[in-house]
Amino acid sequence: MTVVNQQANVFYELRFRNQFLESKGAAFQDLFVALMSKAHPGDFFPCRPWGNVGDRKNDGYLKSERTLFQVYAPNKMRMAAAVAKIRTDFTEALPYWRGYFDTWVFVHNSDGGLSPGVIVQLLELEKQNAPISVVHWGFEELLARFRRLSPEALRALYGSPPPGTDEKPSAARSKLKLAKELTRDGKGSEAFEAMTEALAIARAEKDDEQEVEILVALALSRRQAALLQGGGVKGWQFRVERC
Numbered sequence: 001m002t003v004v005n006q007q008a009n010v011f012y013e014l015r016f017r018n019q020f021l022e023s024k025g026a027a028f029q030d031l032f033v034a035l036m037s038k039a040h041p042g043d044f045f046p047c048r049p050w051g052n053v054g055d056r057k058n059d060g061y062l063k064s065e066r067t068l069f070q071v072y073a074p075n076k077m078r079m080a081a082a083v084a085k086i087r088t089d090f091t092e093a094l095p096y097w098r099g100y101f102d103t104w105v106f107v108h109n110s111d112g113g114l115s116p117g118v119i120v121q122l123l124e125l126e127k128q129n130a131p132i133s134v135v136h137w138g139f140e141e142l143l144a145r146f147r148r149l150s151p152e153a154l155r156a157l158y159g160s161p162p163p164g165t166d167e168k169p170s171a172a173r174s175k176l177k178l179a180k181e182l183t184r185d186g187k188g189s190e191a192f193e194a195m196t197e198a199l200a201i202a203r204a205e206k207d208d209e210q211e212v213e214i215l216v217a218l219a220l221s222r223r224q225a226a227l228l229q230g231g232g233v234k235g236w237q238f239r240v241e242r243c
Contacts, residue, residue, distance in 0.1 A: 028073030057093035068101040073109035
């Protein structure tokens with residue numbers, strides 16, 4: 001089991017930031033769907049146009065949060081067009097989806113903020129349709145969801161980070177490294193204690209590969225201790241019992 005270190009984190013967030021700024025229209029909607037599908041697997045429902053029915057003004061639905069999304073990412077955000085888009089999409093979504101959502105989200109690619117007219121339209125829709133919450137998501141809101149992604153999801157979206165920004169070892173591997181350093185320093189009992197702690201962590205994390213590596217290190221440690229105490233390997237026996 002691994003976690004993304006700080007350098008790799010910077011790499012992935014820069015990739016996401018660039019994609020957010022560069023994506024327009026359908027490409028931006030694809031980015032949104034990919035992000036939400038990875039952040040909420042099995043919970044987020046992408047919705048695509050279907051024949052002459054269309055998508056019923058639904059660009060995605062998050063079941064656990066009862067949230068309906070509408071994505072808008074033009075090449076250039078114009079206030080009149082954005083206001084009309086918000087009003088039309090919200091109004092036309094109500095008859096079909098009203099029983100399923102409590103929050104309606106206007107997802108956009110405007111990096112510097114929204115115009116006064118857009119903000120007023122969102123506030124008016126919320127006031128006129130209480131208790132529905134009407135909100136917007138821009139870069140910061142999407143970044144918050146992006147930061148929920150697992151290392152596996154990040155690699156699936158953007159590949160592995162460059163050399164030098166790779167993932168840091170798990171807690172078990174860090175403990176094993178410490179044990180090897182203690183062994184080199186002649187601190188056998190402390191090294192053994194660190195190895196047993198590493199083994200417990202690996203088993204708790206169900207990391208079979210790491211568990212095997214630690215068991216081998218424990219066996220070698222015991223063998224070295226036997227050699228030092230007995231002057232040889234004759235008659236030496238060792239058995240590691242799996243819990």
